[in-house]
Amino acid sequence: MVGEAQEVTMDLAAAHAMAPDAKLVLHQVNVGTGEMDGDTLATYVDVFSDIIDNKAADVVSMSFGSPEGGDNADGNRKAFHAMAPVFVVSP
Structure with missing residues (x-):
């Protein structure tokens, strides 16, 4: 496994x-x-919107496979802020 x-x-x-x-x-x-x-963020938003619209989950956990700190921290922070409105406005 890799x-x-x-x-x-x-x-x-x-x-x-x-x-x-x-x-x-x-x-x-x-x-x-x-x-x-932008394409990656749109893909995530589409998937999460589908989960929300179809009430497919009570809990959603995300993993980007990279640490929250270090070189990826800024990209992960931007991704979270871009996706957060999907969850805030969900029914």
Whole structure:
């Protein structure tokens, strides 16, 4: 197992450990290079909007597969701020 697969496996294992009876559904987004550009943000917003519109989840957890600090911190912060309105205005 490498890269993204390890990250996904750890995230699902952690969620299962905290809520063993929960139904876990994985919505995996292919963002190509992983750069936080406009197309990537639009893809995330589309997926989250679909989850919200279809009431597909009570809880949504995001993992970008990179640390919150260091070289990726600014990009992750921009991504969060770009996606936050989707959650704030959701019913």
